[in-house]
Every structure is written in structure tokens, then in C-alpha cells.
Amino acid sequence: MDDVFGVTGQEKDAEEYTTQMKEIKGSKSQDSMELIAKTASVAHLVDLIRPIQALLLQKVDLRIVRKIDSLLSRITSGLLHNPAAESRDTLVFCYEVVQEVYKAEKAVQTPKMDPRVKRYLIQKQAKKSGERSITNKHTYKLVRFAFDILRAVWKKHDSLRNAANITGFIPILGDAVMDGEAEVKTSTFKLLNVIVKVPFVNSDTSGLYKVAVKEATKAIGTSSSTTSELSQAALKLISIVLRERKDVVVKDAAVDMLVQKLKDDLTDPQYRSVTFSFLRCVLDRKIETASVYDILDYVGTIMITNDDKETRDLARGAFFQFLRDYPQKKARWAKQVNFIIANLKYDREGGRLSVMEVIHLLLLKSADDFVQEIVSTCFLPLVFVVANDDSEKCRQAGGELIKQIFKKADKEQTQKFLTLLRSWLANEDNLAVSMLALQTFGFYFDASERATKNEKDLRLLLDRIEGLLSTENANKDTDGETTNTTIDALRIVTNKFPSTLFHPDCHGLWRLIRQCMVHRNNSVRLNSVRLMATYLLHFAAGSRETESGTILVGEHGAELQSSDIEDIAGLAIRILSTPIIPEELATEAGQILIFLGPRLPQNVEDPAASGSDDENEEDGDEGEQGGEEDGDNDDDDDPSAEPEGEDEGEDGKTSTRRRKDLHFLFWKLSYILRKQGAAKSEGVNGKVTAMEVMETLCRRLGVDRVRGSIKTILVPLHHLTDKFIPTPSSTDEQFKTKYEGLKVRAQILMDSLQKKLGTAEYSRYLLEIREGVRKKREQRSAKRKIGAVAYPERFGREKRKKFEKKKERRKVRGREHKSQRQAFKGW
Structure with missing residues (x-):
């Protein structure tokens, strides 16, 4: 105590006392007091309080008062961690502290002096009480200290929070509410919040809470600011009384005054939670006054216009509760619905999303009559949101709401919507309207339970999809928006009607999806590849072998011929051959090749043609290596450039020069791994996927199927692991990481092939490749030297x-x- 309040403490606090060492002016005495409060018995806590009580009986300055506040707070914190605090002794201690304060406050009776005489006598004291920083006695702080301990103990220990332990404190709490200082009232209001749910046999606490609510309302009404600690504590007390104590009546006039005064706090980030909590409690009590209706209209505006998301969420919850629970006249309800629909076009994205959240809540939690009214009123505006909104989030939210509308709509409303959608879908002159109908039909089939029996509209939708995916229409769709919408609708009906979509009658529709796999727009490619993966998954269960190759058989009778398998594999290879390809698209195309690769024929070409391919592969690699070594990356001189007749045409139809057998697949993957692309992260995605496909196929296929293409496989692996070929220079860290991973996987695959083929056979193939590389480099070097002498002008240009x-x-x-x-x- 001397270190904090005595001579030592005064010296440390003196302004003229200066030192560079913080430890000299520091004090650990308050920490020690907290430790003592943690370990001391409750009976000895009085010894800690008596010196503070003696100080508070004196007239002390503001600095000492702050120290006392801090010290009392530390004692309270220590007592909460004291195991002995869970006993009635703690309550007795608090009661005795309050009684000691009451005794000290009994002033000595002084004789009253006639004012006419007093004015002629000399007053030895100043009008206030001496020096400027000196104030009156602060014994009320001990009352606040006792109430804080009571609140903490009753909140923490359920065994002490009962009617028997609280009854004795009711008169004290009543006195504190009526006549206490502001700090004492604040602590009392907080204490009353803790014990509000405690059941009492009689109505002892009803009168206390009635008085407390009256004083809390008065404290807020007379306060110049609703953000003070007393006002916030009073508001919390009124809120909890409105919610928990139905027997305590809160006057409508008091509620009107409070909601008007708290209007500005609704948008204050620091106080909005308490204010909205009070407003929700008012709504729970169903207090129907003009001020409550007006403030909820204002809350509806906040729900849309406020910049802060949390404020909008709080306002939306209160506004929805108001719409659901409060009586609304027909004109007022129509006004509220029009307000909601009109703000679907609000400027800011957050406001539009908030409005759609309200619609979602109304659809989920309202009575059926109101739901059908919301369904009929909001359907068209939400369809226009999906069609015209600039925000992707708003369009997605609008689509989910339309699904919810189809779930909640009755049969009559659904028929109205479908009739409108059929007319839109038949409008071939206006493509935008037709696409909007297609998208909305997708929502209908995805959400409505009645859609599973609607074969008529399904056939209508499939016919329109087939027309939109035709080659002519797909080529016109340069941005891919129309094709993407069509594919999304087809994916939905595929999941809902697998028996129809996987039937042999729909084989032509899936041929159109193949064409979309080589669309110029990457998003269309990704969508179509994912849908084609779903289609192929249907054929994973069954297959049979024929003279022409493997035929995949689906669960619903559809068959995938060997030519179809080869065509799809060729399209997936073409996707991987793209110089710049998104990682997600490359991964999806790779999964298709992993699925179809083992089902491709072994080698349908004659051995001479196959050998020619292997030779071309080796030459191509040597040419690329030579070009890198000499700095010549010109495609005209690179023999590894892809031959014209080996790839698909621009219209997406596969070439007939050779079939897409397993050797062709390895040859194309080898080409993708060898070709030099852009030194960017997107430029190496195709290589990474090609390596994954090659590694998976080599692991799953037997030795006999891999042996015929082993040189084709080893050429790019040798190229990647050759220490004399430098890594492409790039500032893209992701590119460097992916390329290093590619080299590691190449080495792992080479080790795996060595185990599968045997060291002798593997070494023979690898030596042949290295010898071919060396000879080809020598030939190219000699050719360049001869060309420089024979054709000096062309050599100079090059x-x-x-x-x-x-x-x-x-x-x-x-x-x-x-x-x-x-x-x-x-x-």
C-alpha cells in the first residue's frame, strides 16, 4: 500500500522526478495484490479493503482515485480465480462491505445555522473544497466494488445464483438504483442483468425491476449522449427486461422516447449491436406504436443503403421480424413489397444482395398465403436480375431465389411460369430472351419436385439445346456466353434425367458437346469437358471387345464405339496442345485421357509407319535441342513442329489420315512435353498434365502395351532430364516451381520404366536415343556451316x-x- 499510495508512490508519481530506467518508476504492488486475492481466504479479504476504505473516507485527488479504481479491479480479478470464492462467504463479504459504507456515510448531526447570521461569518474553506484537484469522499466506490464482485460470482457460479442468496441484497440494490452515484447505478444495472432469470417464490424482484426500468429510462432520457457507460448499461437492462420479464410493464411512451433517441446509434459500429438488440426485444414484446413503425421503416432503409455489411445484416434481421410478426394493412404491405422489389435495382451490390436475403427469408419462414404472394410478385423481377445484373454474386443469388420460388410455388403458379417460359423459349428471333428462358428452365428442373414428371418440357428444352449447339450457332458465339448457358442447362437435366440423356437417342446431342470442346473460348471448353467427363463416367462400368476395338456400354443402352473413343481422345489432346491453357482446363482434359487411354487400340498402323513415327520423334527432339543450343527457335526450321495432317481440323472434326491409337496418344504427349512454350505459369500447365497422363498410363498399362512406344516416351523424358539443356529463363516463380516439378516427375517415370522393362532393355533404348541425338546435332551443325558458305545472304538474314x-x-x-x-x- 505504501508503494502505491504512500511516500514511495508519491515520489514515483512526482513530475520533477526523472529517470531513464523504467524499472525505477514501475510498480509491481498491484500485481502482488491480485496474487494475494487469488490465494487468500475470503475471511481475510477485509484486510485488503480496510486501507482502501480509509483512503476513500478522506478527500483525495483524481490521481489517487484512478489508482484506487485500478487496484479494486485487480482485487476483483484475483478473487474470480480464487477457489474459495464459490461459497456464501463471498456474498457475506460483499454485504459487509456495503454495510460498512452505509455506516461511514452517516454524517454527524451539525446544528443548523440561520442563513442571515451565516452570511456575516468568515468561511475558512473554499466554496468547493480546497484545491482544484480535491473532491469529496468516494466511499461509493466500495459499493461499486462489492456489486462487481457479486455480478462476477453469480455469473460464474450457478450454485450461488439462487433466490435464497439474492433476497437479502434486494433492498440494497433498490437503494443503489434510486440514490446511487452514476458508477454505482451502472454496476447495479449490470448486476440486475445477471440475476434476471433467477426464479423467485414471491414477487420480490418485480418491484425492483419496475423501479430499475423507470430509473434506466430516466438515465437515458436525461443523458446528453446515449453512448455513455451508464446509458449503455441502462439500455441493456431495459432490453433484457423486455425479453425475459413479461410481468414488468414498460410504457409505450418510454419505448417511443428510447427508439427516437437511439436512432443515430443504429448505424454506429461501436453501439449498433446493443441498439439492435433493444429493437429486437421491442419487436418480441410486439409494442405497436407509430414510433416503432417509423423506426422500422428507417431500419429497412439502413438494410439497403448502409456501407457496412454487419450493420446491413443486423438491420435485415430486425426488418424481417417486423414484416413477419407485426400486423400490416393491405396498403402498407403492398408498399413494403414494392419497396423490396424496387431496390432489386439499387446501385450498390451489397444493397441488392440484402434485399434478396429478405426475399429468401420471406419464402422460407412466412405463411403459405404470403409465400404465394411473394412468389407471384418477385418471380419476374428476379428473372431480370439474373439476365441484366452486372454483379456475378447478384446473378447467382437471383438464380438461387428462382430455384426457391419453384420449390415453394403451388401448381397454379408453376403453370403460369412455365407458360411464360415456353413462349420465351420459342422466340428464336430474340436470342437473349430465348437464353433467359433456357436458363430459367434449368432452375426449374433443378429445384422443382414436379419437374421429374414433366417429359413434355424436357423434350422441348432438349430440342432447343440441340439447335443452339449446332455448328453454325456455336461458331457465331464468340464470347461463349450463349454456349455456356446452354451447357449449364444441359448439365442440370443430365443430372435429373440420366435415363433420358444417356439413351441412344441422345447420341447426336453428345456429338455436339464434343465440338464445344475445341471452342475458341476457354470457359466453354472447360464447361464442355466437365460435361463430357460426366458422360464418360456413365460408361465406366461396362465394355466389350470387337474386331474394330473396344466398345463402351452404358447403363441405359447407349454405346460408345471405338471411333467415338478415338475422337474424344483426339479432342482432349488438342486441348492440351494449346500454348496457353488454364490449369483447371488442362486437369479436366487430362482426366479424360487417363480414362480413355487404356481403352484405345494398341497400334492399328503397320510397323513401318510406327517406326517412322519413332524416328520422327527422335529427330524432332534433336532439332529442338539443337535450336535451343544455338538460339534458333524458328518454327520453320524446327522438325519437331506438329505435322499438319496429324491433328484435327479447325472445324473440330478429326483427321482420317491415321487413327488415334495408343501409340498416337504417346506421340502427342511427347510432342507437348518437347515443344517450347511461353515461360509463364499458364504456358507449362499443358506439360504438367501431359506428364501426369503419361505417368499414369505407364503405371496402369502392361509391359506389352508400353513396349511399342517406349522410345516415343523416353525422348521427352531424356530432354527434360538432360543437364546440358538449360531451364527456360523466366521471372515467374510459379513457372520455375512447376518446371522443376516436371523434371522431378520425368526422372521418377524413367526409374519406373527401368524397373518395368528391366535394366538391359531400358539401357539399350536410352543409348539409342542418346546416339541419335548426338548424330542429329552433328548433322545440323554441318548443315548450318555449309549453308553459311553456300548461301551467305540467307545465312545473314537468319x-x-x-x-x-x-x-x-x-x-x-x-x-x-x-x-x-x-x-x-x-x-
């Missing part, structure tokens, strides 16, 4: 062309490094 390319690459790298430096400086 040299200048190489130099310009190298110069341009240096410029690009310089710009990339400059942008990185500027970004680092900006950070």
Missing part, C-alpha cells in the same frame, strides 16, 4: 532474325524485372 528475337526477349525480361522493382518500392 542471323539477324535470331538476333532480333534475342533482343526482344531481353527487352521483355527487362520490363518484367522493372515492374517487379517498382512493385517492391511501392510496397
Whole structure:
């Protein structure tokens, strides 16, 4: 106590006392007091309080008062962690503290002096009480201290929170509510919140809470600010009384005054939670006054216009409760519905989303009559949101609401909607309207339980989808929006009607999906590849072998011929051959190749043609290596460039020059791994997927099926693991990481092939490849030297062309490094 309040403490607090060492002015005495409160018995806590009580009986300055507040708070914190606090002794201690304060406050009776005489006598004290910083006695702080301990103990220990232990404190709490200081009232209001649910045999606490509510209302009404600690504690007390104590009447006039005064706090981030909690309690009591209706209209505006999401969420919950529980006249209800629909076009995305959340709540939690009214009123506006809204989130939320509407709509409403959608779908002149109908039909088939029996509209939808996916229409759709919407609708009906979509009659429709796999738009490619993966999964269970190859048989009678398997595999290969490809699209195409690869024929070409392919593969790799070594990346001189006749045409139809057998698949994967692409993360995605496909096929297939293409497989692996071929230069860290992973996987695959073939056979193939690389490099070097002598002009042009390319690459790298430096400086 001397270290905090005595001479030592005064010296440390003196302004003229200066030192550079913080430890000298520091004090651990308050920490020690907290530790003592944690371990001391409750009977000895009085010894800790008596010195503080003696100080509070004196007139002390503000600095000492703050120290006392801090010390009392530390004692309370320590007592909460004291195992002995869970006993009635703690309650007795608090009661005795309050009684001691009452005794100290009994003033000595002083004789009254006639004011006419007093004015002529000399007053030795100043009008206030001496110095400027000196105030009156602060014994009320001990009462607040006792109430804080009571609140903490009753809140923590259920065994002490009962009517028997609380009854004795009711008169004390009543006195504190009526005549206490502001701090005591604040602590009392908080204490009453804790014991509000305690059951009493008689109505002892009803009168206490009636008085407390009256004083709390008065405290808020007379306060200049509703953000003070007393006002917030009073508001919490009124809220909990409205919610828990139905026997305590709160006057409508008091509620009107409070909601008007708290209007600004609804949007204050610091106080909005308490204010909205009070408003929800008012709504629970169903207090129907004009002020409550007006404030809820204002809350509806906050729900849309406020910038803060949490504030909008709180306002939306209160506004929905108001719409659901409060009586609304027909004109007022129509006004509220029009207000909601009109704000579906609000400028800000958050406001529109908030309105759609309200519609969702009304659909889920309202009575059926109101639900049907909401369904009929909101359907068209939500369809227009899906069609015209700029925000992707709002369009998705609108689509989910339309699904919910189809779930909740009765048969009559559903027929009205379907009649409208059929007319839109038949409107071939206006493609936007037709696509909107297609998308809405997708929501209907996805959500409505009645849709499973609607074969008529299903056939109508499939016919329209087939027309939109035709080659002519698909080529016109440059941005892919129409095709994506069509594929999304087809995916929905595929999941809902597998027996219809996987029937042999729909084979032509799936041929159109194949064409979309090579659409110029990547999002269309991704959508179509995912849908094709779903289609192929249907054929995973059964297959049979024929003379022409493997035929996959589906559960519903559809068959996938060997030519179809080869066509789909060729399209997936074409996707991987794209120089810049998103990672997700490459992964999906790779999964198709992993599924179809083992089902491709072994090698339908004659051995001579196959050997020619292997030779071309080896030459191609050597040419690329030579080009990298000499800096020549010109496609005209690169023999590894993809032959024209081996790939699909621009219209997506596969070439008939050779069939897509297993050897062809390995050959194309080898080409993808060898070709030089952009040194970007997106440029290596195709290589990573091609390596994954090759590794998986080599692991799953037997030795006999792999042996015929082993040189084709080893050529790109040798290229990747050759230490003399440098890694492409790039500033993209993701590219570097992926390329290093590619080299590691290449080495792992080579080790796996060595185990599968045997060391002798594997070494023979690898030596042949290395010898072919060496010879080809020598031939290319000799050819360049002869060309430089025989055709000096062409050699000079090619040299200048190489130099310009190298110069341009240096410029690009310089710009990339400059942008990185500027970004680092900006950070």
C-alpha cells in the first residue's frame, strides 16, 4: 500500500522526478495484490479493503482515485480465480462491505445555522473544497466494488445464483438504483442483468425491476449522449427486461422516447449491436406504436443503403421480424413489397444482395398465403436480375431465389411460369430472351419436385439445346456466353434425367458437346469437358471387345464405339496442345485421357509407319535441342513442329489420315512435353498434365502395351532430364516451381520404366536415343556451316532474325524485372 499510495508512490508519481530506467518508476504492488486475492481466504479479504476504505473516507485527488479504481479491479480479478470464492462467504463479504459504507456515510448531526447570521461569518474553506484537484469522499466506490464482485460470482457460479442468496441484497440494490452515484447505478444495472432469470417464490424482484426500468429510462432520457457507460448499461437492462420479464410493464411512451433517441446509434459500429438488440426485444414484446413503425421503416432503409455489411445484416434481421410478426394493412404491405422489389435495382451490390436475403427469408419462414404472394410478385423481377445484373454474386443469388420460388410455388403458379417460359423459349428471333428462358428452365428442373414428371418440357428444352449447339450457332458465339448457358442447362437435366440423356437417342446431342470442346473460348471448353467427363463416367462400368476395338456400354443402352473413343481422345489432346491453357482446363482434359487411354487400340498402323513415327520423334527432339543450343527457335526450321495432317481440323472434326491409337496418344504427349512454350505459369500447365497422363498410363498399362512406344516416351523424358539443356529463363516463380516439378516427375517415370522393362532393355533404348541425338546435332551443325558458305545472304538474314528475337526477349525480361522493382518500392 505504501508503494502505491504512500511516500514511495508519491515520489514515483512526482513530475520533477526523472529517470531513464523504467524499472525505477514501475510498480509491481498491484500485481502482488491480485496474487494475494487469488490465494487468500475470503475471511481475510477485509484486510485488503480496510486501507482502501480509509483512503476513500478522506478527500483525495483524481490521481489517487484512478489508482484506487485500478487496484479494486485487480482485487476483483484475483478473487474470480480464487477457489474459495464459490461459497456464501463471498456474498457475506460483499454485504459487509456495503454495510460498512452505509455506516461511514452517516454524517454527524451539525446544528443548523440561520442563513442571515451565516452570511456575516468568515468561511475558512473554499466554496468547493480546497484545491482544484480535491473532491469529496468516494466511499461509493466500495459499493461499486462489492456489486462487481457479486455480478462476477453469480455469473460464474450457478450454485450461488439462487433466490435464497439474492433476497437479502434486494433492498440494497433498490437503494443503489434510486440514490446511487452514476458508477454505482451502472454496476447495479449490470448486476440486475445477471440475476434476471433467477426464479423467485414471491414477487420480490418485480418491484425492483419496475423501479430499475423507470430509473434506466430516466438515465437515458436525461443523458446528453446515449453512448455513455451508464446509458449503455441502462439500455441493456431495459432490453433484457423486455425479453425475459413479461410481468414488468414498460410504457409505450418510454419505448417511443428510447427508439427516437437511439436512432443515430443504429448505424454506429461501436453501439449498433446493443441498439439492435433493444429493437429486437421491442419487436418480441410486439409494442405497436407509430414510433416503432417509423423506426422500422428507417431500419429497412439502413438494410439497403448502409456501407457496412454487419450493420446491413443486423438491420435485415430486425426488418424481417417486423414484416413477419407485426400486423400490416393491405396498403402498407403492398408498399413494403414494392419497396423490396424496387431496390432489386439499387446501385450498390451489397444493397441488392440484402434485399434478396429478405426475399429468401420471406419464402422460407412466412405463411403459405404470403409465400404465394411473394412468389407471384418477385418471380419476374428476379428473372431480370439474373439476365441484366452486372454483379456475378447478384446473378447467382437471383438464380438461387428462382430455384426457391419453384420449390415453394403451388401448381397454379408453376403453370403460369412455365407458360411464360415456353413462349420465351420459342422466340428464336430474340436470342437473349430465348437464353433467359433456357436458363430459367434449368432452375426449374433443378429445384422443382414436379419437374421429374414433366417429359413434355424436357423434350422441348432438349430440342432447343440441340439447335443452339449446332455448328453454325456455336461458331457465331464468340464470347461463349450463349454456349455456356446452354451447357449449364444441359448439365442440370443430365443430372435429373440420366435415363433420358444417356439413351441412344441422345447420341447426336453428345456429338455436339464434343465440338464445344475445341471452342475458341476457354470457359466453354472447360464447361464442355466437365460435361463430357460426366458422360464418360456413365460408361465406366461396362465394355466389350470387337474386331474394330473396344466398345463402351452404358447403363441405359447407349454405346460408345471405338471411333467415338478415338475422337474424344483426339479432342482432349488438342486441348492440351494449346500454348496457353488454364490449369483447371488442362486437369479436366487430362482426366479424360487417363480414362480413355487404356481403352484405345494398341497400334492399328503397320510397323513401318510406327517406326517412322519413332524416328520422327527422335529427330524432332534433336532439332529442338539443337535450336535451343544455338538460339534458333524458328518454327520453320524446327522438325519437331506438329505435322499438319496429324491433328484435327479447325472445324473440330478429326483427321482420317491415321487413327488415334495408343501409340498416337504417346506421340502427342511427347510432342507437348518437347515443344517450347511461353515461360509463364499458364504456358507449362499443358506439360504438367501431359506428364501426369503419361505417368499414369505407364503405371496402369502392361509391359506389352508400353513396349511399342517406349522410345516415343523416353525422348521427352531424356530432354527434360538432360543437364546440358538449360531451364527456360523466366521471372515467374510459379513457372520455375512447376518446371522443376516436371523434371522431378520425368526422372521418377524413367526409374519406373527401368524397373518395368528391366535394366538391359531400358539401357539399350536410352543409348539409342542418346546416339541419335548426338548424330542429329552433328548433322545440323554441318548443315548450318555449309549453308553459311553456300548461301551467305540467307545465312545473314537468319542471323539477324535470331538476333532480333534475342533482343526482344531481353527487352521483355527487362520490363518484367522493372515492374517487379517498382512493385517492391511501392510496397
